Amino acid sequence: MSKKLSSADVARLLADPSDSNRADTARKVGQQFTDPELSGAERQIIQEIFRVMVKDAAVRVREALSDTLKDNPDIPREIALALANDVAEVASPILEFSDVFSDEDLLNIIAKKDSEHQQAVARRQQISERVADALVDTENAKVVSTLVQNKGAEISTKTMKRVVDVFADDRSITEALAQRQNLPITVGERLVNLVSEKIRDHLQQRYKISQEMVTDLFLNAREKATIGLLQPDTNLRDVLALIDQLHRNKRLTPTLILRSICMGDTTFFEAALARLADVPIANAYQLIHDQSGLGLKRLFEKCGLSPRMLEVCRGALNVAADMELNSGDDRIRFRQLVIERVLTRFEEGFDPDNLDYFIAKLGRAARAA
Structure with a gap:
């Protein structure tokens, strides 16, 4: 199937304006927008088509447009924002991949939209400290887990410590945090203490051993790991x-x-x-x-x-x-x-x-x- 919109595509769309045909048209128009040989007038026409498509009643059409435009750095910001503020199926591709958004745009999305939108932001290839702070402020485990596993996320020491405090009982998050490259030593120490306390609690609950022995084992494990x-x-x-x-x-x-x-x-x-x-x-x-x-x-x-x-x-x-x-x-x-x-x-x-x-x-x- 041709990537560019042809007269045959237009004829088919006029004859059968179904969701499927409109979605296929959205993909082809989106792909055609990458053509470097387009004239200024042609670009204006395609942008007007985008403005119509972002209001299409069918989610399938808007989702196809978002997926097609997600890697295009030249799409109008208003179109990108309209897609980003749409339902999660539409918003996720462009939120995750598009470079059009500023930090302010992303912060507004995080503040106003649901966890699926926030997770899409957390998957972005590069995330600034400000955006990472806002994602952690959601205190949503899925969002924060996605963030700390993202190697391209810049997370400040202060925010990492907050992750440890808020999600101390979430093993998937603390383990992902522990495996981040260049983990600040103060964050590493807090994780060491957290794990050591869990070992101590387990020993006290499961085994009948003296308090002195539990203390020795706890301190030994914690301090050995801290020096490590x-x-x-x-x-x-x-x-x-x-x-x-x-x-x-x-x-x-x-x-x-x-x-x-x-x-x-x-x-x-x-x-x-x-x-x-x-x-x-x-x-x-x-x-x-x-x-x-x-x-x-x-x-x-x-x-x-x-x-x-x-x-x-x-x-x-x-x-x-x-x-x-x-x-x-x-x-x-x-x-x-x-x-x-x-x-x-x-x-x-x-x-x-x-x-x-x-x-x-x-x-x-x-x-x-």
Whole structure:
């Protein structure tokens, strides 16, 4: 079948103006509008035909027009808006694919139309932060799920955190959010805490185990995953944002700080102590690396950290001074050296694979102190 409207098509339409024939005509007129050889007058005529077709009583006709015009960047904005504000079957193709719309157009659609229109917007190849914010504001699970799975959507850190807060119990949304590229570390930490809390609740409900054991398992899983968010190339600004969030939510615990230095995250360790002591990072750095050892001791006292942890951290800092950490393999080697040089001195028969147990034990001692 020819893509362009012919005299035969016109004759058929006049003889049988059925929905099917009118829809076929809509497709052909829409395809003909892409012809670069059309004169200005011909374009004006076709646009007038569009204005008639967007008012056609048959959804099938308007849907055919929307589907045909969805990839055309030259369609009149008024035609695109008329189709976008139509019923969902008509609106969805042009809302999802057309580049004609401004952010203001899309924001108006989101505010005034139903979830099917909103989902079509959420599927667009590119979505600005403003539009993403408005989609999340709908608090519609299907809309938000579509948005967070869209790699072309620009979603701000603030909006991602709102998604976690509103849809904490929707696994499909939180899992999709967790798999987004360049996930902000503060959002990752909130997801870690969310998952850890669910594990804790499951253990408490299903198994008859002591509260102390549940607490240890919960903290271990959460803190291990939190430190796992830190990478060798994580910048200081992101580390500071993470520490502020942890401190604000009472999750900047002694065991987390201990785990960080045992895993070679000296930047996190230094910034965490600075936050707890409420001193500038530069001051904390000087105290931590004071050759006499008194600076670290005084900083620990100001932070209210256990003296028993002090020697472990000092030993780990000595290991850090002996090597440079540039990759994941370096961190594994660092952990092994900390175990070999430091932790075996504190626990006779220490199992190298049981670092988590040792940290939990120190944590219990610190909580009991």
